[in-house]
Amino acid sequence: MSIMNAVRSAEVEIYLLEDDGAIPNNSQLPLLLYRGALDFGRHDPAVVCEQVFAAHGWGGAWRNGIYSFPHYHSTAHEVLGIARGHANVRLGGARGRSFTVHAGDVIVIPAGVGHQNLGASANLLVIGAYPRGQSADLCRGAPDERPQALDNIARVPLPEADPVYGEAGPLPGHWRKRA
Numbered sequence: 001m002s003i004m005n006a007v008r009s010a011e012v013e014i015y016l017l018e019d020d021g022a023i024p025n026n027s028q029l030p031l032l033l034y035r036g037a038l039d040f041g042r043h044d045p046a047v048v049c050e051q052v053f054a055a056h057g058w059g060g061a062w063r064n065g066i067y068s069f070p071h072y073h074s075t076a077h078e079v080l081g082i083a084r085g086h087a088n089v090r091l092g093g094a095r096g097r098s099f100t101v102h103a104g105d106v107i108v109i110p111a112g113v114g115h116q117n118l119g120a121s122a123n124l125l126v127i128g129a130y131p132r133g134q135s136a137d138l139c140r141g142a143p144d145e146r147p148q149a150l151d152n153i154a155r156v157p158l159p160e161a162d163p164v165y166g167e168a169g170p171l172p173g174h175w176r177k178r179a
Contacts, residue, residue: 003043003051008104010037012170015097022141023072023093023114024150029175031091032108037164038081039104049081049127058129058163065124066117070094070141073111074152076134079163080107080115081127087120093141106164108171111156112149114141131159 013033017025040048050061058079066080070093086102093114101107109115117124130136134156139149158176162169 003048004055006038006040006043006048007052007164008037008039010034010106010164012174014174015091017092017096017113020093020095020114023070023096024074024112024146024153025072025092025096025114026110026112026153029077029110031110031113032171032174033099033101034106034108034164036102036104037106040083045083045103046125046127049083050129053079053081053127053129053163056161056163056166056169057132057159059132060135061127061129063125063127065120065126066115068117070114070116072114072139072141072149073109073136074139074145074149074156075111076130076136076156077111077159078109078136079129080109081129082106083125083127085121085124087124087126088118090114090116090118108163110175112153129163131157131163133157 016030082105161167162171
């Protein structure tokens, strides 16, 4: 079985998150949440996430969890694949929205959008990656980082493809029509 057979059709949830005063979020590009987009079967879930993302130009993959403090990246968009377990994640900063994500879910986070782990199962494993040519910084919403972060966010290029579904996926349509 090909790793790409792990990709399932998933309805996309779209959330446009406004600046909350500390976390800038991204008023142009919505966060995309794909519920159950990956079915790992008997494959290693981390490898599935890494290979699916890489096949669509998203690399620099890492394996870990999600920080328990609010943070965002001003220099890169990010994809998070939930490989194992589940987590309650707040997206968008203190005034954002909380979601429970499970193994097989994928979150596509535009540059500037805050994310935070509010609690997770002991076996949580998250695989993250970035569009080709992008690498993430770590911003926490401090007032002194904001001017540079806003400038950085405005300059982050759009990815070439959706990290799960490629060029025909939902990301290009949802992001290009707003940018």
